[in-house]
Amino acid sequence: MHVVVPFDARDPKTRLAPVLDPDERRDFARAMLDDVCRAVEETGHEPTVLATAGIDVEWPVEVDDRSLSEAINAVLARRDGPVTVVMADLALTTPEALDRVFEAEGEVVLVPGRSGGTNVVLARHPDFRVDYHGVSIRDHRERAAVAGRETTSVDSFRLSTDVDDPSDLVEVLLHSEGAAAAWLVDHGFDVHAEDDGVTTVRRD
Amino acid sequence: MHVVVPFDARDPKTRLAPVLDPDERRDFARAMLDDVCRAVEETGHEPTVLATAGIDVEWPVEVDDRSLSEAINAVLARRDGPVTVVMADLALTTPEALDRVFEAEGEVVLVPGRSGGTNVVLARHPDFRVDYHGVSIRDHRERAAVAGRETTSVDSFRLSTDVDDPSDLVEVLLHSEGAAAAWLVDHGFDVHAEDDGVTTVRRD
Numbered sequence: 364m365h366v367v368v369p370f371d372a373r374d375p376k377t378r379l380a381p382v383l384d385p386d387e388r389r390d391f392a393r394a395m396l397d398d399v400c401r402a403v404e405e406t407g408h409e410p411t412v413l414a415t416a417g418i419d420v421e422w423p424v425e426v427d428d429r430s431l432s433e434a435i436n437a438v439l440a441r442r443d444g445p446v447t448v449v450m451a452d453l454a455l456t457t458p459e460a461l462d463r464v465f466e467a468e469g470e471v472v473l474v475p476g477r478s479g480g481t482n483v484v485l486a487r488h489p490d491f492r493v494d495y496h497g498v499s500i501r502d503h504r505e506r507a508a509v510a511g512r513e514t515t516s517v518d519s520f521r522l523s524t525d526v527d528d529p530s531d532l533v534e535v536l537l538h539s540e541g542a543a544a545a546w547l548v549d550h551g552f553d554v555h556a557e558d559d560g561v562t563t564v565r566r567d
Numbered sequence: 568m569h570v571v572v573p574f575d576a577r578d579p580k581t582r583l584a585p586v587l588d589p590d591e592r593r594d595f596a597r598a599m600l601d602d603v604c605r606a607v608e609e610t611g612h613e614p615t616v617l618a619t620a621g622i623d624v625e626w627p628v629e630v631d632d633r634s635l636s637e638a639i640n641a642v643l644a645r646r647d648g649p650v651t652v653v654m655a656d657l658a659l660t661t662p663e664a665l666d667r668v669f670e671a672e673g674e675v676v677l678v679p680g681r682s683g684g685t686n687v688v689l690a691r692h693p694d695f696r697v698d699y700h701g702v703s704i705r706d707h708r709e710r711a712a713v714a715g716r717e718t719t720s721v722d723s724f725r726l727s728t729d730v731d732d733p734s735d736l737v738e739v740l741l742h743s744e745g746a747a748a749a750w751l752v753d754h755g756f757d758v759h760a761e762d763d764g765v766t767t768v769r770r771d
Contacts, residue, residue, distance in 0.1 A: 479766040498766055518661075518724050530682070
């Protein structure tokens with residue numbers, strides 16, 4: 364199985380700017396990428412990082428500075444056989460969660476992200492293409508249906524949790540023991556229950 | 568299996584006040600309760616609604632106006648055999664997702680909710696008690712560990728999505744075909760992709 368992990372190597376995780384400066388965002392994004400790639404590796408597959416610029420990681424890197432959808436579609440167009448695309452900010456990823464995707468049947472297997480995103484795509488049909496713009500999970504389902512392709516969804520909290528906003532850091536601290544969670548702890552982040560029942564992160 | 572669905576029959580879903588008036592919040596909360604109870608029923612179990620006041624539903628109702636944790640712990644204390652507690656605002660619940668909980672091994676099976684909550688508890692050990700205050704998933708895990716109980720987590724996006732805030736309505740519209748989703752459509756709600764890539768709901 365060819366597993367691609369797209370990564371913004373230039374200015375990742377801009378929505379975390381309220382709590383992390385640019386260098387920290389890069390470091391934290393790299394820690395999440397490491398967690399995702401390691402989980403892929405532990406399923407017995409080798410991840411390929413599809414980066415917008417050259418980066419130094421322990422897995423094969425392919426550089427493509429086009430938009431996310433264009434870069435992924437170029438991979439889908441040229442590969443024979445199934446391709447899985449796993450977002451690099453799924454800090455809660457585990458090998459068990461990924462195995463549920465790899466074992467799911469269907470020509471197109473999708474894992475929805477929060478707020479209409481598509482966090483994992485497994486394309487077993489050579490004609491399937493992605494479009495991450497807008498409400499992508501709806502578009503991907505419709506696109507597959509129009510083409511007569513069978514779509515399967517995998518129901519996973521871990522894989523549906525992409526880490527975009529400061530509020531998502533709570534999930535990393537509570538549900539991961541990987542590099543990203545360790546990075547947050549090292550940088551003074553902690554889970555805090557507010558009086559109104561809302562749980563947030565605090566930084567020392 | 569005794570399945571309890573706790574329900575605030577008085578002033579439910581206060582955090583939806585920015586988009587729904589009090590009557591609408593009651594109606595929408597009832598639609599979600601119906602979806603959850605129907606999914607429980609489709610697994611072959613009968614739900615009992617544990618309500619803070621009398622309500623008219625097609626399932627058995629037990630009234631207890633104490634706090635959520637106190638009311639649930641009273642059930643856990645007096646029942647013999649396993650008890651499952653499923654929150655009434657899990658509008659994305661499916662029988663398949665619930666079956667994964669019922670089939671999971673362990674003395675205490677937990678499904679985390681977003682932001683540190685605990686959306687489903689299956690207690691197979693008679694001594695287990697809940698405390699929904701604060702970061703409950705962490706407290707439930709620690710409590711089980713201290714008592715030497717084996718805890719299992721079920722990884723489900725559907726069951727981790729409790730509908731509290733207006734932003735959660737996107738998930739109902741995109742991932743459910745139940746009564747709550749139909750209610751939202753009937754009341755003019757639609758999914759809308761903003762220019763900045765964030766997906767929200769709009770109301771006509």
